Amino acid sequence: MATDPIHQFQISRWIPIEVGGLDFSFTNASAFMVITVATAGAFLYLTTSSRGLVPGRLQSISEMAYEFVASMLRDAAGNHGMRFFPFVFSIFMFVLVANLLGLFPYFFTVTSHIIVTFALAMLVIGTVIVYGFWKHGLGFLKLFVPQGVPVALAPLVVAIEVVSFLSRPISLSVRLFANMLAGHITLKVFAGFVTSLSALGIAGVAGAVLPLAMTVALTALELLVAFLQAYVFAVLTCMYLNDALHPSH
Amino acid sequence: MFVASAYAQAAEPPAGDLHTETGVAVDHAPEGSFPPFDSSTFPSQLLWLAITFGLFYLFLKRVALPRIASILEVRRDRIAQDLDEAARMKEEADAAVAAYEQELAEARRKAAAIAQEARDAAKAEAEAERRKVEAALETKLEEAESRISEIKSAALADVGTIAEETAGAIVEQLVGGRVDKKALAEAVKAVQS
Numbered sequence: 176m177a178t179d180p181i182h183q184f185q186i187s188r189w190i191p192i193e194v195g196g197l198d199f200s201f202t203n204a205s206a207f208m209v210i211t212v213a214t215a216g217a218f219l220y221l222t223t224s225s226r227g228l229v230p231g232r233l234q235s236i237s238e239m240a241y242e243f244v245a246s247m248l249r250d251a252a253g254n255h256g257m258r259f260f261p262f263v264f265s266i267f268m269f270v271l272v273a274n275l276l277g278l279f280p281y282f283f284t285v286t287s288h289i290i291v292t293f294a295l296a297m298l299v300i301g302t303v304i305v306y307g308f309w310k311h312g313l314g315f316l317k318l319f320v321p322q323g324v325p326v327a328l329a330p331l332v333v334a335i336e337v338v339s340f341l342s343r344p345i346s347l348s349v350r351l352f353a354n355m356l357a358g359h360i361t362l363k364v365f366a367g368f369v370t371s372l373s374a375l376g377i378a379g380v381a382g383a384v385l386p387l388a389m390t391v392a393l394t395a396l397e398l399l400v401a402f403l404q405a406y407v408f409a410v411l412t413c414m415y416l417n418d419a420l421h422p423s424h
Numbered sequence: 425m426f427v428a429s430a431y432a433q434a435a436e437p438p439a440g441d442l443h444t445e446t447g448v449a450v451d452h453a454p455e456g457s458f459p460p461f462d463s464s465t466f467p468s469q470l471l472w473l474a475i476t477f478g479l480f481y482l483f484l485k486r487v488a489l490p491r492i493a494s495i496l497e498v499r500r501d502r503i504a505q506d507l508d509e510a511a512r513m514k515e516e517a518d519a520a521v522a523a524y525e526q527e528l529a530e531a532r533r534k535a536a537a538i539a540q541e542a543r544d545a546a547k548a549e550a551e552a553e554r555r556k557v558e559a560a561l562e563t564k565l566e567e568a569e570s571r572i573s574e575i576k577s578a579a580l581a582d583v584g585t586i587a588e589e590t591a592g593a594i595v596e597q598l599v600g601g602r603v604d605k606k607a608l609a610e611a612v613k614a615v616q617s
Contacts, residue, residue: 184459186469197467204465205472212480219488226495228502234495241492261485268484269477288460290469295477356460 180363184287184356204291207276207283215272240268244409251413255420262302263416266295267409274355274401278394286404287355289348296348299412307419318422347411354404358397365390587612 190201219240222233230238244264248256270286277284285291307315319336320329368386372379459465588608595603 181458186459186462186465192468198464199471200468201472202465202468204469205476208472208476212476216480216483216488219484219492223488223491223495226491226498228499230495237492238496241489241496261481261489264489265477265481265484269480285473288465288469290460290466291473294470294473298477352460 180360180367183283183359183363186288203283204285204288207273207285211269211273211276211285214276215268219268240264247410248413248416251410252417252420256413256416259302259416263409263412266299266412267405270295270351270408271402271405274405275398277355277359278397278401284355284359286351287359289352292352293344293348295351295408296344299347299415300344303415303419306416307422310419311422315419315422318418322423343411343415347408351404351408354400358393358400362390362393362397365393584609584612587615 186202186204188198188200188202189206192199192201218233219237222231222237225231225234227234241264244267245257245260248260248263252259273285276282277287304315307318311317319333319340321332321336324332365386369383369390372383372386375382588605591612592603592605592608595608
């Protein structure tokens with residue numbers, strides 16, 4: 176049971192809370208959301224508290240994160256897009272820190288649950304839709320009608336555009352969720368090999384070297400994936416926000 | 425996950441170690457479904473995500489990001505200011521060099537003028553001296569000439585008397601007896617003219 180690769184995604188109630196028949200318990204997932212937010216917030220707050228004109232290492236990290244996301248957003252959505260900067264930065268930091276914390280043994284990975292990534296994706300798409308209609312009114316629907324399309328083809332193209340728009344939250348959330356889930360399952364499976372092989376005696380211990388090496392390599396890969404998925408999520412957020420800002424392609 | 429199990433245990437009625445795992449699973453997935461797809465956990469996940477992410481967003485928007493932005497802003501301003509300062513100093517240095525060059529040229533010009541003046545003055549003085557000396561010589565020459573002519577005329581005037589005396593002496597020697605002075609004078613005058 177201890178090597179069950181799915182077990183790490185179990186949610187356990189820590190403080191049961193039930194309102195109107197719905198379960199709002201404070202769970203291990205909730206705790207790690209709090210830890211994620213506290214870690215990211217504290218890091219950004221404490222490293223910049225000296226407001227050094229010449230930044231130290233940690234302050235550089237905060238500044239680099241800031242400028243990284245800022246240039247990402249500016250490239251994708253232009254200077255108008257900077258109004259969404261706190262939003263995009265929050266999403267990036269939340270996903271990044273949640274992914275990175277999930278790499279610690281025994282830690283729960285917040286982003287390995289589809290409901291969390293789907294909620295974040297819906298938050299992005301909801302922002303795009305609400306802001307798009309608020310800013311451009313019905314002009315926002317021009318998003319679905321690319322310029323210079325022959326009239327005969329227009330219905331088909333519009334249908335494709337609508338479908339692609341609707342699939343965005345799904346692809347956005349499933350990408351992050353599946354990457355985290357698959358990575359952690361793979362890690363757990365290989366790490367499980369190490370323990371079950373070494374239980375077999377000397378020969379088993381010698382044989383366990385291979386899955387151990389694999390686990391180490393996978394950990395490095397997961398570190399990359401943790402960053403990459405946060406980046407991809409943020410970049411796609413920027414591009415979708417660009418649609419809300421400039422609906423006519 | 426052992427940590428999580430321990431907490432789960434505390435929240436649950438006491439159970440055997442072997443049952444802890446199943447006990448946790450029973451928590452939300454009585455039919456043993458895959459935990460991420462267990463919809464009974466969704467309300468809790470959504471609520472806590474909303475709370476934590478909302479607070480995180482507000483904190484970043486109100487506190488952390490403005491602070492980083494101001495740090496970057498201050499640095500950018502400072503660099504721009506320093507560059508301006510450097511440009512201003514360079515300009516000042518250039519101006520100082522130009523002023524120095526100008527001063528130097530002025531000094532050279534002045535020195536040349538002074539030297540020229542001195543040369544001219546010396547020349548003029550020498551000229552004046554020469555003139556004065558020449559004039560003095562001229563007057564002396566004239567004086568000498570006039571004296572010579574005076575002496576000459578005096579000498580010429582004396583010539584008559586000498587001739588008279590000489591003639592008187594000669595006549596006295598040759599003829600003997602006294603010769604009238606008047607006659608002598610007339611005779612000498614006659615010879616002279």
